[in-house]
Amino acid sequence: MSEETGRFVPEDAGRLREALIEWYESDHRSFPWRETDDAYAILVCEVMSQQTQLDRVVDAWRAFLDRWPTVESLDAADRAAVVGFWSDHSLGYNNRARYLHEAAAQVVDEFDGSFPESPGELQELMGVGPYTANAVASFAFDAGDAVVDTNVKRVLYRAFDVPDDDEAFERVAQRLMPDGESRVWNNAIMELGGVACEKRPRCDEAGCPWREWCYAYQNGDFTAPDVPTQPDFEGSRRQFRGRIVRLLGTHDELAIDALGHRIRVDYAPNGEHGREWLRDLLTDLSEDGLVAVDDDGDETTARLQT
Structure with a gap:
């Protein structure tokens, strides 16, 4: 790539x-909308979760479907009641409730009550953007993009x-x-x-x-677009795991004490951060298939897995 x-x-x-x-x-994690392929129920979930954490959506989603169990029942509902439900359950901007109500009317009137299946067609529904359309196509019809x-x-x-x-x-x-x-x-x-x-x-x-x-x-660098700085990284096991992998990437192999002294300044073979501490890290890396540890007599060496 x-x-x-x-x-x-x-x-x-x-x-x-x-x-x-x-x-x-x-x-x-178990969420009820993962147990259905009903496009209407999935659309309701996707619209609700745009501004609300999933754990909080569960009760609101169930209550909404108890009250309006089908796209036809939502289409027939009074819009003020739908908006009132949205507000009562603190589901974010009320215009999303209006869009959802309008989308239900489109499905009933323009698609004879059957949801369109492709992301492109789903975007014709009011308030349904590319992400929501793709999610409904994926989870309801197994026909979406990534x-x-x-x-x-x-x-x-x-x-x-x-x-x-x-x-x-x-x-x-x-x-x-x-x-x-x-x-x-x-x-x-x-x-x-x-x-x-x-x-x-x-x-x-x-x-x-x-x-x-x-x-x-x-x-060991866990920054990301929505994580501009790495939380609680300095001194963590992940930091030293990363140092080990980077260091071994520039050496064929290193003896355990040579490795220890290179990854932290306070390394002491028999100290708190010594051989036992380092062997524990190497064991983790070995189990993950990243590092090979060789015990040859009195000397232990480490190298990257090939």
């Missing part, structure tokens, strides 16, 4: 795709060094998404950004499936 689209995107993304989907399908929201941009920026450019993010996201699997893929990569690659990353805690490939994980 060129620098315009990310320097570290694997040419063969098969394993990367499999790792993310397996991670997502094995354990992810979704690129703030979370996805953060993932791509960190993992593959994609420049902070909307067109670059779109190109890389689309290249990574497996054909015909927009529903599971977009859910998975958004989940990755929501629970593992947050503003404050939780790579190890969340078991991020992309640590093997992630540029940020290897070099």
Whole structure:
């Protein structure tokens, strides 16, 4: 890949795709709209979540669908009641409620009550922009393009060094998404950004499936377009993991004490930040397939995995 689209995107993304989907399908946050392919219910969720955290959307979404369970019932509703519901549940700008009500009328009147399935057609609905149209096409019909929201941009920026450019993010996201699997893929990569690659990353805690490939994980720099400075990074394990990987990238191998003295000035073989501390870091890196540790008699050496 060129620098315009990310320097570290694997040419063969098969394993990367499999790792993310397996991670997502094995354990992810449970939201009720992930259990349906009803385009109306998904559109309601997407509009509600534009200004509201997902955890807060759940109750409002259920209450809205209890009151107006179909696109026809929303079309027949009094617009003032819809706007009043929106305001009562603190769902952001009330014009979104008006647009949603108008979109329901369009589906009933212009599409005979059946939602259009492509992102382009969905954008004909009132208040439905490119992102929302693509999300509905993906999650309702498995017929969308790659979704690129703030979370996805953060993932791509960190993992593959994609420049902070909307067109670059779109190109890389689309290249990574497996054909015909927009529903599971977009859910998975958004989940990755929501629970593992947050503003404050939780790579190890969340078991991020992309640590093997992630540029940020290897070099320790977790800045991103929406994270201008790295929180709580100085002195962290991630900082020293990154130093180890960078240093071993310039040496064939290093003895453990030579490595220790190069990554921190207060390294002391038998001290608090000594061999035991460093071996623990090396074990993590070894388990992640990044570093090989060789014990040869009295000397332990480390090198990058090949």
